Amino acid sequence: MITLHDLYRPLGSTGLTVSPLGLGTVKLGRDQGVKYPNGFTIPDDREALQLLSLARDFGINLIDTAPAYGHSEERLGQLLKGQREHWVIVSKVGEEFEAGQSYHDFSPAHTRLSVERSLKRLRTDHIDLVLVHSDGRDVEILEQSGVYETLQTLKKEGLIRAFGLSGKTVAGGLLALDQGDCAMVTYNLNEQGEKKVIDQAASMGKGILVKKALASGHICLKPNEDPVEASFKLVLGHPGVASAIVGTISPLHLSHNVRVAAHVIRSHEEAYGTL
Template sequence: MMPRKRLGRTDIDISTLGLGTVKFGRNQSLKYPAPFELPSDETLRDLLACARDMGVNLVDTAPAYGYSEERLGELLRKERKNWVISTKVGEEFEADKFSGEGKSYFDYSAKHTRLSVERSMRRLRTDYLDLVLIHSDGNDMEILTQTPVIHTLQQLKQEGWIRAFGISSKTLEGGMLAAELCDTVMLTYNPGHTEEEPVIAKSAQHDTAVLLKKVLASGHICHDASPVQGAAQAFHGANAPEPDPIQGAFDFAYAHAGVTSAIIGTVNLQHLRANLMKALRAQNLA
């Protein structure tokens, strides 16, 4: 079973692996290696059941993930209490049904933040949200210091609408500041992207939770295993065996004690089962 850790300073316990759900509701304007069709409800039920049976209780979504929130609201409505739901504010995605493409726009105003949280609760069929992250447009410092979004989320937490808040950051500077201001920081960390690693240590100092995104480099980890191979050679020498890039990515992620949970997304049940076992193995639990 997937172990659990406390979400920073909160009283929320989350599994050390969480299920990302962008592919539950959006297949336009994404950076995955190959196009895909949105999965059926039956497929999603099987994925959620597999994750739940392996001890996963964290599910991550966002308004910018197309229909993900609505689909999760229906799929989880009878077992809401068994899940820790993380969603986001700030980014809106508009799909173009004719061109097959879409575009995002961002709004960090107090009014939009409140409206977004209210809408997410309706879509997810819940009267509270466990975790709300700011969906950064890349200007982390401006968002955190020059918009009212942090203050608004603090108010919503005080009012009981949300239990915790944070940011899905994109810069080292933003992540470092967020470690002081937020309950949670979500950051990119994998063998090919280590620039934000200092945020993990800073978060530990402030008892701030760290969620990892793009652990498998949005699926590209299998297409460019050179960072994993390099790490293996540094440890084993030039005769290092050809590594499993996915196992290597999980080993890399969980080697850092400051990591609370790693978020992975898939709509392939076989891949999910394999990744769950590799995540356990990386934590020396399989």
């Protein structure tokens, strides 16, 4: 069985070690307002447990959730009962999703409320990484809202181990790295505008997580070319990337992703030396 167990990477200087693929869980809790090419049905508990068990068997230890992912946090709290030590959990602050609509609040009071609520939902005493779920105003949020200062306080209190920004701009990503531990950036075959942030993280020893590595399923290539392999060659071949978050509820897709990622990483290491 091909797994990722021996391919873990440090998440910058956070002290966290993560699998090169992380499991995104928006599809466990929300099926409205999501940007996928095809519709889907939220899996029931049996299907979700099967998926999480398979991910763990494959060596995936990074799981990504958010308050804006509907019931994802609450479901994970139940589904991962008794497994907390096996997972690096990433959640977020700043975006809420209610009655089919998103809204944002980056204030210190809401940031603390959000983290404390996530701890209860996830049934844990700490969250490994909390990211600011930006609405696109990255620099303004980081400089004026007080969200980063609040996350720093929560880190000192031991409620979170690290913090950063899931942003949408290069300027925001660079500022996030300068003042925090990690940035989550969009980086795929279609969009590479935030590559500068990954380059900077590599030089600073800061953490990078990649979202939309497969362009939310919208990657289109030449006939007979595997979009997953081409995408992972780009994303996982960059030394600044710790992990790519891929949201899937398909055991078949998960298996293919792991197999291809392992092949790409090992081929890269053979050609260029250890990343």
